[in-house]
Amino acid sequence: MxxxxxxxxxxxxxxxxxxxxxxxxxxxxxxxxxxxxxxxxxxxxxxxxxxxxxxxxxxxxxxxxxxxxxxxxxxxxxxxxxxxxxxxxxxxxxxxxxxxxxxxxxxxxxxxxxxxxxxxxxxxxxxxxxxxxxxxxxxxxxxxxxxxxxxxxxxxxxxxALANRAALLGFGFFVLAVPLSLLSAGSIFNPINRLAEAVGRRGPRDLRAVRHPTPRELAPLVAALNGFVSRLRGALSQTETFIAEAAHHIRTPLSTVRTEAEIALRQSDNEATRIRLRSMIRGVEESARSASQLLDHAMVLYRSDQLEMVEVDMGQAARNVARAFGPTAELKEVSLIVLGDDRPLPTRGDPLLIEAALRNLVDNAIKYSPEETEVCIALSQGNGMVKVRVCDQGRGLSGASMEQLAQRFSRGGNVSDVVGSGLGLTIVTEVIAALGGEFLLEEQATGGTCANMSLPQH
Ligand SMILES: Nc1ncnc2c1ncn2[C@@H]1O[C@H](COP(=O)(O)OP(=O)(O)OP(=O)(O)O)[C@@H](O)[C@H]1O
Ligand SMILES: [Mg+2]
Missing domain, CATH: 3.30.450 (Beta-Lactamase)
Known part of the structure; x- marks a missing residue:
């Protein structure tokens, strides 16, 4: 042992x-x-x-x-x-x-x-x-x-006298052998240390096979390492496909169930059945929401591990998200407005991550707002940052702290009437951490909530 x-x-x-x-x-x-x-x-x-x-x-x-x-x-x-x-x-x-x-x-x-x-x-x-x-x-x-x-x-x-000399000679030889054997033992392990360094220096995305020159004796180790790396690469690409496919496969049948339940609700006169169908619809809504947020969360985790940094115009991304939420806002009679000039807000990052963060902020703002109010998306830049500020006139945070609400599956005490999974802010903070930005969720003195997200200007 x-x-x-x-x-x-x-x-x-x-x-x-x-x-x-x-x-x-x-x-x-x-x-x-x-x-x-x-x-x-x-x-x-x-x-x-x-x-x-x-x-x-x-x-x-x-x-x-x-x-x-x-x-x-x-x-x-x-x-x-x-x-x-x-x-x-x-x-x-x-x-x-x-x-x-x-x-x-x-x-x-x-x-x-x-x-x-x-x-x-x-x-x-x-x-x-x-x-x-x-x-x-x-x-x-x-x-x-x-x-x-x-x-x-x-x-x-x-x-x-000669025996004394011989003893001295033998002893001297041994004393000399101590540093020499330490030295040679050290030099034997140098290639292993260099290999470890070369592998350790790699970025998280670098899943190429190890081609570092090593002595013959290390070849089995390097071959095992390369086998492992290629299996990992395979598993990761499978995960990516799985995330995309799973979202589709879960959402589609759930939306069928929901449509069927809504039709049944319209056709039914029995009050007890209608109550049951309503709670069924809500359950389906919650499942669909949870599934889609869980998969989004998995996507964010996966992509922040394999960060692909490209230039993104955060202003454009915010306008796109606002347009996508247009129908939702209209349905609730919430007016969704984008403020700020049309200048680009250039930053670097993964466009899918930035979009996921913005989507969750706008979603919360609309979701937790009463009807006939305003949600305002303000774009600005300064101090080397590009900023998006999403403000609503909704119910506020009723004292809960941002750290608390950003935890996985954590929801506020004042939102039980709204469907949600408690993952939105988790996704936002993860994206912000991966891209090196800042995030602040604050309650306004005049009522309503403001979410501030900023990323380094590029
Ligand atoms: N704009 C807002 N107004 C009021 N409360 C908010 C707002 N944004 C976030 N919150 C509070 O923070 C909690 C966490 O938000 P988060 O987006 O993480 O989860 P969720 O909205 O409940 O669920 P989902 O994962 O479906 O988005 C919410 O449950 C809510 O209590
Ligand atoms: Mg949310």
Whole structure:
């Protein structure tokens, strides 16, 4: 569980460090072993040279063999450390000088080439070099064996010093490996971070496949991501079609039911049935209104996610909405007037979103106004904004705040007689937020309500 969710970087660094530690220990032992061998070989060479030199100086005389132990021979050996020296010279089968208990080689050397061996002697271990030669004494050849032994304190000291160096080397190697493995672990994850950055930088509308160059190992991830993106693109375009089709498919049968119910209402004389039919018509009206507002709301949410910014003349848009509401206003005997000059009110945005917001404001103004009143749409621009102000002489907000009324499905306490779903102002505030505008709904001192909507001037 920890390994699955933990940091890959930490795992990689840990693995690299374990490898580095193993290598450091190996390095230590290799250096130490090699140094030991080298020190021993050097010591052996000196020891062997000294032994050979002693053997070469043996001379046959008339009385026997003359032994000349030159001081220089031993000083050469004494030069290394505090080591003790032991020697033994055997002529024939008897020791003629030196320590006669100095251990003999396992095999008697056959020439002046030195034989080396390590043997315990007295309280310590010594390294012994042995050579042999034959000397003719009188008429008969006599075998001579020369051995020189030396304690190994000097070599041990050298080996100890070298071991310290090796340990330092190993430790240094490991210490160097720490930042290097951190660095390399970081660089391995750079392509992943760059890919994440490239995907994160994309705008909400950018649903193209990811073409960012990545290492081969990331190809499955990128392929999965691209598969996901293309499924999302498919789902979104399906949603768009669905919203359009659903609106049509819900509204059409509802309007049939409504027409049928109205015909039945006209034909019926029974008061109880008429009451039922009226409440049925109202229910159908409410359903139709809810369906159409819900779908409008879905459309607004979808389109604000995929904002398509084009130049829109808000003045023209307001006049279009006013014209579309002309029949509704006439039916209620409300006079709908547009004030302000004919200059364009240029802004940038999605024309469908702007129209949906304006439609809901004019709809509310007419809907919540009594008959034979005036609804006024005033167009203006200033302070870098283009503004539409929709004022009515209706019932007002009876104290409810704009924030409250703009919530989803929230309706005022004074509107139960009017059909509505409580989504109109939600749609307006969402459009305003998506396009970076301002919205204010205020009750006028003289009665009635004013809705102010402004968008940045383009
Ligand atoms: N011009 C207005 N005059 C009086 N009250 C208003 C006006 N505009 C909005 N309101 C109040 O704000 C509430 C919320 O308005 P909103 O447009 O969101 O919903 P609705 O009109 O009730 O339903 P629908 O979603 O069908 O438009 C309304 O129920 C009403 O109480
Ligand atoms: Mg409304």
């Amino acid at each position: 920890g390994l699955q969710s933990g940091s890959l970087r930490a795992r990689l660094v840990l693995q690299l460090l374990v490898v580095a530690a193993v290598l450091a220990v190996l390095l230590f032992f290799t250096v130490r072993y090699t140094a030991d061998r080298a020190a021993e070989a050097t010591q052996d060479a000196i020891l062997g040279a000294a032994t050979t030199s002693v053997a070469e100086q043996l001379r046959a005389t008339e009385e026997g063999v003359e032994i000349d132990l030159a001081y220089s021979t031993f000083s050469m050996l004494g030069a290394i450390g505090q080591d003790r020296l032991f020697y033994r010279i055997d002529i024939g089968n008897s020791t003629v000088t030196g320590y006669d208990d100095l251990p003999l080689p396992e095999q008697r050397p056959t020439s002046l080439a030195a034989e080396f061996y390590t043997a315990p002697y007295l309280d310590t271990k010594i390294r012994i070099s042995a050579v042999s030669r034959t000397i003719v004494v009188g008429t008969s050849p006599v075998p001579v064996l020369v051995m020189i032994g030396q304690t190994r304190q000097g070599q041990a000291a050298i080996a100890g």
